[in-house]
Every structure is written in structure tokens, then in C-alpha cells.
Amino acid sequence: MATSVDPRTGLPVVAMVGGGQLARMTHQAAIALGQSLRVLATAPDESAGLVAADVRLGDHRDLAALLDLAEGATVVTFDHEHVPTEHLRALADAGHRVAPGPDALVHAQDKLVLRRALHEAGEPQPAWSEARTVHEVAAFADDVGWPVVLKTPRGGYDGKGVFVVDGADEVADLLERHGSLLVEERVAMVRELAVQVARSPYGQVAVWPVVETVQRNGVCEEVLVPAPGLDDDAATAAQELAIRIADRLGVVGVLAVELFETADGVLVNELAMRPHNSGHWTIEGSRTSQFEQHLRAVLDYPLGATDATAPVVVMANVLGGAASADGWTGPALDERVHHLMAHWPDVKLHWYGKGQRPGRKLGHVTALGTDFEEVRARAVAAARYLADGVVDPAFAFAFADDEH
Numbered sequence: 249m250a251t252s253v254d255p256r257t258g259l260p261v262v263a264m265v266g267g268g269q270l271a272r273m274t275h276q277a278a279i280a281l282g283q284s285l286r287v288l289a290t291a292p293d294e295s296a297g298l299v300a301a302d303v304r305l306g307d308h309r310d311l312a313a314l315l316d317l318a319e320g321a322t323v324v325t326f327d328h329e330h331v332p333t334e335h336l337r338a339l340a341d342a343g344h345r346v347a348p349g350p351d352a353l354v355h356a357q358d359k360l361v362l363r364r365a366l367h368e369a370g371e372p373q374p375a376w377s378e379a380r381t382v383h384e385v386a387a388f389a390d391d392v393g394w395p396v397v398l399k400t401p402r403g404g405y406d407g408k409g410v411f412v413v414d415g416a417d418e419v420a421d422l423l424e425r426h427g428s429l430l431v432e433e434r435v436a437m438v439r440e441l442a443v444q445v446a447r448s449p450y451g452q453v454a455v456w457p458v459v460e461t462v463q464r465n466g467v468c469e470e471v472l473v474p475a476p477g478l479d480d481d482a483a484t485a486a487q488e489l490a491i492r493i494a495d496r497l498g499v500v501g502v503l504a505v506e507l508f509e510t511a512d513g514v515l516v517n518e519l520a521m522r523p524h525n526s527g528h529w530t531i532e533g534s535r536t537s538q539f540e541q542h543l544r545a546v547l548d549y550p551l552g553a554t555d556a557t558a559p560v561v562v563m564a565n566v567l568g569g570a571a572s573a574d575g576w577t578g579p580a581l582d583e584r585v586h587h588l589m590a591h592w593p594d595v596k597l598h599w600y601g602k603g604q605r606p607g608r609k610l611g612h613v614t615a616l617g618t619d620f621e622e623v624r625a626r627a628v629a630a631a632r633y634l635a636d637g638v639v640d641p642a643f644a645f646a647f648a649d650d651e652h
């Protein structure tokens with residue numbers, strides 16, 4: 249049961265570190281539960297800073313800002329992994345509830361810590377090693393073959409901090425810049441999958457269907473639900489893997505397990521212990537969205553049903569494209585939104601309120617249906633139209649109707 253509540257509402261106050269789109273969408277779910285998310289944002293025009301009623305401005309590396317955020321809140325949670333571990337411990341030592349706790353969260357913060365833990369647990373993962381010298385990288389590559397993948401253990405996102413290297417001459421510079429690195433075999437993968445599971449302090453777990461994530465240039469562009477063609481046994485095994493990891497690490501909140509599918513089964517890539525891009529589809533596509541479920545889990549409320557609401561769901565990210573570039577002369581954002589709604593009345597839009605810049609995650613769209621190819625084409629065309637102002641020829645008929 250929640251220990252402290254807002255006297256005005258009689259309901260808990262969740263404080264979230266980070267003011268990006270994940271906090272913004274969590275706030276939206278909090279409203280339905282009678283709550284209002286308290287947010288630590290770095291600027292007033294951050295995605296969640298624009299909409300939440302209780303926005304604190306401050307840096308997630310500043311312990312004083314974190315303590316101020318936590319004061320009077322029922323529980324502190326996160327929309328990113330970048331809070332220093334010692335600050336998380338200081339919050340817990342000061343008597344604040346932190347979910348997920350520092351001992352769990354470190355596995356999503358530090359890729360080397362995760363690799364060691366999965367090794368101890370005997371869970372499947374790419375061949376890996378810790379490397380401090382060019383010699384160590386070269387010795388590893390002699391075993392697994394070039395190219396290898398070098399990763400900064402901490403601080404990476406959207407593929408930043410991930411380097412595919414073809415030979416030893418590229419390694420010295422990276423080691424010099426980053427110090428100790430994680431080195432992995434480059435996995436010959438069929439595709440990327442993800443499983444999300446929520447876990448409460450009570451130990452209840454709820455898992456969503458396995459999804460396929462489609463990345464381009466290290467950035468997720470589409471999420472296909474359920475993962476097309478994945479057989480039931482493989483899907484169940486992946487869900488069980490995610491539940492085992494959540495239990496073993498003592499995760500509280502939503503956990504996303506990123507997987508590589510290979511010819512021999514799945515390997516764990518990395519974890520996120522917060523709402524995740526691979527779960528945006530759940531807003532319309534599941535009985536309980538990942539955002540509501542994260543709130544339920546961190547508050548130790550019973551978890552919601554995770555059944556899909558349609559046979560096929562596709563989420564497509566809107567990444568800043570031609571329409572975000574300087575000198576764009578096509579339809580302005582508001583006009584594009586208008587057209588999107590006119591031509592895809594069944595597609596749902598989530599716009600994050602961020603400044604438009606090429607490559608930036610600006611929003612996403614979700615389409616539901618029964619025919620996989622049709623649903624995917626619809627979601628992708630709608631997202632591209634927002635990003636580039638260009639109509640996929642397959643949907644041009646809808647725009648031609650405009651002229652009448």
C-alpha cells in the first residue's frame with residue numbers, strides 16, 4: 249500500500265527523474281489514475297516539462313535536486329538511466345523509495361555489469377569481454393572474428409556509444425577516448441526482438457507479447473506486434489526469459505529486454521528499466537499501457553491485464569525528416585497533423601512537443617488491424633508523411649480526394 253499520498257487527492261505522488269517523452273506519456277497515464285506526475289526536467293520546454301503540473305528544474309546528476317524531487321513523493325522513478333548510482337543509494341539512505349532500486353537499475357546503466365550478471369545466471373548473450381587495451385580487443389577478435397562491436401559501458405543511447413570496428417587500428421582511438429570498453433562479437437542476427445515485463449515489489453509479474461523492433465542507423469523506427477512469424481514456443485521462451493531476468497535482478501517497474509534473434513535462438517542485447525520505445529504500441533494496442541503499468545508496479549498496485557486489443561499492432565516513430573530541415577517550404581506541422589487525421593482517421597498520433605530537428609524522435613503513430621502488411625504500410629506511411637511531408641504513392645488516392 250502506498251505510504252504517502254497527496255492530501256488534495258488522497259492518492260500517491262510518483263516523482264520521475266527526466267522530462268522527456270517517456271515522462272510525458274507516463275504523466276498522461278497518471279492522470280487517469282487520479283494522480284499527477286512530479287517531474288525533474290532540465291528545461292521548462294522539455295517534453296514533460298510542457299505538460300506536468302509539478303515540474304522541478306534541475307540536473308539528474310545533482311543530488312540536492314534529486315532530494316528536493318523526492319521530498320514528499322511516494323516513490324521516485326526514472327525516464328532514463330543516467331542518474332549516478334551513488335545518488336540512487338543516497339536517496340534510498342535518506343528514506344526515499346526508489347524504483348527500480350539501485351542494485352537492479354545498475355544492470356540497465358552499465359552494460360559490463362549486465363554481461364557479468366547474465367553470465368552468472370547462464371542466460372544467452374553474445375560472446376563478450378572487457379577490454380582496456382588494443383591487445384585485449386585483438387585477442388578477443390582472433391577468437392570470434394572481425395568485425396567486433398565496441399560499446400561504452402555507460403551513457404549510450406540510440407546507438408551512440410556503439411562502434412563496429414573492422415580492425416585493430418580503429419581501436420586505440422576509442423580506448424583513449426572512453427577508457428575501458430565492452431567488446432562483443434558482431435552477432436549474425438535474423439532480426440531484433442524485445443519483450444517487456446512489469447514487476448511489482450510484491451513480486452507480481454505481467455508480460456506483453458514479444459515484438460519485433462526495426463532499427464535503422466541504430467535508432468528504432470518500427471515496432472511490429474506480435475513479432476511476425478515467431479512460433480508460440482519461441483515466444484513463450486522469450487517471455488519466460490524476461491520474467492526470469494526481472495525476478496533475478498529484483499526489478500520494480502517495467503523492464504524491456506532487447507533481444508537478437510539468431511538461427512540458434514535469442515541472445516540478450518541490453519535492458520531498460522523504464523517505459524521503452526518498444527512498448528509505445530501498448531497505449532492503444534494493449535489493455536494496459538506500459539506507462540500505466542509502470543506506475544502500478546512502482547506503487548505496488550496490482551498489475552493490469554496485458555492482452556493485445558487487436559491481432560496486429562504497428563508503431564512507427566516519427567523521426568525528424570525533410571520537414572524539420574531549415575528552409576522547409578512544404579506544409580507546416582499543424583497542416584501535416586490535419587492531413588494525417590483526414591487521411592488516416594484510424595491511426596493514432598502521439599506528438600512529444602519537442603523542437604523539430606532532423607533525426608530527432610518527435611512523436612510516434614500507432615495503427616491496429618488484422619492484416620500485417622496493410623497495418624504496417626499504414627503506420628509507416630503516416631509517420632513518413634509527418635516527417636517528410638511526402639505521401640507514399642500507395643496512399644495517394646486519399647490525398648487526391650482532397651482536390652474535390
Ligand SMILES: Nc1ncnc2c1ncn2[C@@H]1O[C@H](COP(=O)(O)OP(=O)(O)OP(=O)(O)O)[C@@H](O)[C@H]1O
Nearest residue numbers: 374397404405406407408410432433434435466518
Ligand atoms: N553485438 C552486436 N552485434 C550486432 N549488432 C549489434 C550488437 N550490439 C548492438 N548492435 C546494434 O546496435 C544497436 C544499438 O546497440 P545497443 O542497444 O547496445 O545500444 P544503445 O545505444 O545503448 O541502445 P538504444 O539504441 O536501445 O538506446 C542494436 O539495437 C543493434 O542493432
Ligand SMILES: [Mg+2]
Nearest residue numbers: 407506517518
Ligand atoms: Mg538498445
